[in-house]
Amino acid sequence: MLDSxxxxxxxxxxxxxxxxxxxxxxxxxKKVVLVFDxxxxxxxxxxxxxxxxxxxxxxxxxADTGDICVVFVSSEGAGVRFLERTQ
Numbered sequence: 001m002l003d004s005x006x007x008x009x010x011x012x013x014x015x016x017x018x019x020x021x022x023x024x025x026x027x028x029x030k031k032v033v034l035v036f037d038x039x040x041x042x043x044x045x046x047x048x049x050x051x052x053x054x055x056x057x058x059x060x061x062x063a064d065t066g067d068i069c070v071v072f073v074s075s076e077g078a079g080v081r082f083l084e085r086t087q
Contacts, residue, residue: 021067
């Protein structure tokens with residue numbers, strides 16, 4: 001589990017992304033595509049898994065109602081199994 005400082009930092013970044021994505025969508029009438037490459041790096045420890053869990057929940061909310069399309073990319077191996085656990 002992440003400490004509250006790390007959770008707040010991630011929340012601040014995602015809120016900033018949401019704000020800029022809303023501006024982009026208003027101007028161009030298109031969603032922003034955000035790609036997280038090398039997401040398998042997060043599978044290496046519990047803190048990384050907690051970051052991934054927070055990001056995946058945010059990405060799901062964005063898919064439903066937001067201005068951002070979030071893509072997670074991983075190479076084969078542990079990262080793929082890590083990504084598959086949220087399906």
